[in-house]
Amino acid sequence: MTTTAFPTPAHHAAPEHRAPAALRAFGIIALLTAAIALVAIAFALPAARSKPHNVPIGAAGGQAASSQVAERLEQQAAEAFTVTYYPGEAELRDAIRNRNVYGGIAFGPQGPVLLIATGASPAVAQLLTQVGTGIAQHSGVALRTEDVAPPPAKDPRGAGLAASALPITLAGMLPAIALVLALKREVWTRLVATIAFSGIAGVTVAALLYYVFGSIETNLWGVAAGLSLGIGAAGLFMLGLGSLFGKVGLGLGAALALLVGNPLSGLTSAPEMLPSGWGFAGQLLPxxxxxxxxxxxxxxxxxxxxxxxxVLSCWALAGAALVITAALRRHV
Structure with missing residues (x-):
C-alpha cells in the first residue's frame, strides 16, 4: 500500500518591523554626538573654568606687612586666596611641608622671600610666582623665591604625575571589568585577583614614575603603597558594582570614574583650581x-x-561589601 505524502504548509515568519535605515543611522549619529559632547564637557569644562578658589597660602612676619600682602592679593584676585598668618618663616615652612598651605610670603631681616611648593601643585606654584612678582614690582622690593618641595631635575614641570591621572584611573577600572566579564561565577576569585592586581599595579606605576619618567626621587615604596590603596579602592568598588548589578553596574562605575572622578581629581592642577565646589567633590571620589x-x-x-x-578606605570597604553581598545572593 502506497502512502501519499501531503506537502506541509509553509510557515512564513512574520515580517520584522524595523525602522528605516536612515532613521536608525540618524539615531546612532545622535547618540554618538551626545556621548562625544558629554565626554568633552567632562574633560574640558573643568579646565576651561579653572581658576583659583580660596587657595590656602600663608604670610609670615610683621602684621603690618602681612596685612599689605592680604590687601594686595585681594586686589589682584578677589576670593582667589585664603591667607593664614604665621609668626615667622619657620612656622610658614612647616605649614607648607605639612600641606596646610601651598606657599606664601615671609618677611624677615634679609627681606621678603616667596616660598612655593611645586610638588604640591605646579599650577599653584606658578600662580604664586606671578603674584609674588607683581607684589615685588608694586612695592619696589626685591623678592627671593625658594621652592620648599622642588620637582625632580628629570621632570621639572611635574608632567609625569599629571599625565599619570588617566592611567591610574584605568588601572582601577579595566581589571574589574575584565574579571566580571571573564569569570561569571567565581566571585571570590575576582575579589582576590583585584586585590593582587592593585598591589602589582601600584608598584609598577611607582617604578615607572621613579625609574623611567623621573617624576619622583624619594619614598618609592611609600608612593607604591599609596597607589596600591588608591587603585584598590577604585577597583574594589568597580568590582562590587559589576558583581551585584552586572553590565549596568560596570557601565555606571566606568562613567563615574572617567567622566567625573578623573576630570575632578585635581592631579593636573589642584582641587582649589577647579570650579567652586567641584574640587571638594572630586576629593571625595577615589x-x-x-x-x-x-x-x-x-x-x-x-x-x-x-x-x-x-576616603580611599571607605571606598574599598564599600566595594568589598558589594562583592560580599553579591556572593551571598548567589547562595540564597
Whole structure:
C-alpha cells in the first residue's frame, strides 16, 4: 500500500518591523554626538573654568606687612586666596611641608622671600610666582623665591604625575571589568585577583614614575603603597558594582570614574583650581583622594594624606561589601 505524502504548509515568519535605515543611522549619529559632547564637557569644562578658589597660602612676619600682602592679593584676585598668618618663616615652612598651605610670603631681616611648593601643585606654584612678582614690582622690593618641595631635575614641570591621572584611573577600572566579564561565577576569585592586581599595579606605576619618567626621587615604596590603596579602592568598588548589578553596574562605575572622578581629581592642577565646589567633590571620589595621596607620598613624606587615606578606605570597604553581598545572593 502506497502512502501519499501531503506537502506541509509553509510557515512564513512574520515580517520584522524595523525602522528605516536612515532613521536608525540618524539615531546612532545622535547618540554618538551626545556621548562625544558629554565626554568633552567632562574633560574640558573643568579646565576651561579653572581658576583659583580660596587657595590656602600663608604670610609670615610683621602684621603690618602681612596685612599689605592680604590687601594686595585681594586686589589682584578677589576670593582667589585664603591667607593664614604665621609668626615667622619657620612656622610658614612647616605649614607648607605639612600641606596646610601651598606657599606664601615671609618677611624677615634679609627681606621678603616667596616660598612655593611645586610638588604640591605646579599650577599653584606658578600662580604664586606671578603674584609674588607683581607684589615685588608694586612695592619696589626685591623678592627671593625658594621652592620648599622642588620637582625632580628629570621632570621639572611635574608632567609625569599629571599625565599619570588617566592611567591610574584605568588601572582601577579595566581589571574589574575584565574579571566580571571573564569569570561569571567565581566571585571570590575576582575579589582576590583585584586585590593582587592593585598591589602589582601600584608598584609598577611607582617604578615607572621613579625609574623611567623621573617624576619622583624619594619614598618609592611609600608612593607604591599609596597607589596600591588608591587603585584598590577604585577597583574594589568597580568590582562590587559589576558583581551585584552586572553590565549596568560596570557601565555606571566606568562613567563615574572617567567622566567625573578623573576630570575632578585635581592631579593636573589642584582641587582649589577647579570650579567652586567641584574640587571638594572630586576629593571625595577615589581618583581625587588618590591624587592627593600620590603628591603627599611623593613630595611630603605622607604629610597631609590622612583624609585621602580615610576616603580611599571607605571606598574599598564599600566595594568589598558589594562583592560580599553579591556572593551571598548567589547562595540564597
Amino acid at each position: 581618583q581625587g583622594a588618590n591624587a592627593t595621596l600620590l603628591r603627599s607620598t611623593a613630595f611630603f613624606d605622607g604629610a597631609g594624606a590622612s583624609t585621602a587615606i580615610l
